[in-house]
Amino acid sequence: xxxLRIYVGVIALGVFFFSFTELKKxxxxxxxxxxxxxxxxxxxPDYADNFRDxxxxxxxxxxxxxxxxxxxxxxxxxxxxKDQSWVKERARTDYxxxxxxxxxxxxxxxxxxxRKTFEGQxxxxxxxxxxxxxxxxxxxxxxxxxxxxxxxxLYSLDKHDQKLWHQKVANDMIEHDHYASE
Numbered sequence: 001x002x003x004l005r006i007y008v009g010v011i012a013l014g015v016f017f018f019s020f021t022e023l024k025k026x027x028x029x030x031x032x033x034x035x036x037x038x039x040x041x042x043x044x045p046d047y048a049d050n051f052r053d054x055x056x057x058x059x060x061x062x063x064x065x066x067x068x069x070x071x072x073x074x075x076x077x078x079x080x081x082k083d084q085s086w087v088k089e090r091a092r093t094d095y096x097x098x099x100x101x102x103x104x105x106x107x108x109x110x111x112x113x114x115r116k117t118f119e120g121q122x123x124x125x126x127x128x129x130x131x132x133x134x135x136x137x138x139x140x141x142x143x144x145x146x147x148x149x150x151x152x153x154l155y156s157l158d159k160h161d162q163k164l165w166h167q168k169v170a171n172d173m174i175e176h177d178h179y180a181s182e
Contacts, residue, residue: 027059030078030108030181035101036085043086052155053091056103057084060110060142062135064128072123074131078111078181080104098166099156105169106149110142112176119179 028036041054059079066072087096117134153162173180 026082028080028082030080030104030111032180036080036104038087038092038097040080040082041085041087041100042082043084045086045088047088054087054096054100055085056100057081058104058107060107060114060139062114064131066125066128070125072125072127072131074114074118074123074135076111076114076118078104078108080107096156099153099162102149102166102169103146105173106145107142108181109169109172109176110138110145111181112173112179113141114138115179116176 026042028034028040036056041056043055043057046052046055057080059077059081061077061079063075064072065075085100087100114135117138118131123131149165152158153165156162
């Protein structure tokens with residue numbers, strides 16, 4: 001019976017590590033040296049959606065950790081979700097890829113803004129609610145920026161506003177370069 005428990009425990013541990021490994025393979029952390037490309041869009045296109053030809057799914061994550069000394073640290077990441085991002089064949093152009101990449105860059109920009117908000121502040125474990133409140137506000141601003149980007153560029157159709165957004169995000173990224181993902 002003891003051997004059975006160990007065997008079941010090893011299987012459960014193996015499933016956990018397999019799931020964790022699969023999760024990591026499905027995500028790409030933002031990196032200035034490596035941009036996403038169409039091959040990273042592994043999701044199934046929604047052909048019933050006649051309006052959108054591509055979707056970039058990204059996540060702005062923050063993790064709060066309470067240490068034994070009573071201090072609280074916050075880590076932040078911007079990730080691209082491969083299995084939820086998709087593209088229809090007719091949109092596989094460099095221009096459309098530029099539009100979609102900017103969605104991921106906006107996620108990184110807000111990761112930088114979140115790091116800036118938390119850097120230099122001394123949080124204690126009992127301040128966790130304050131951290132969540134600050135993060136929730138930034139997450140709402142990030143979601144609004146994503147919507148505003150598509151609205152103002154007409155989902156990339158307005159080439160003039162698309163160029164303006166590229167410039168704006170590039171400038172904001174430079175302004176927040178100190179807080180870039182590692």
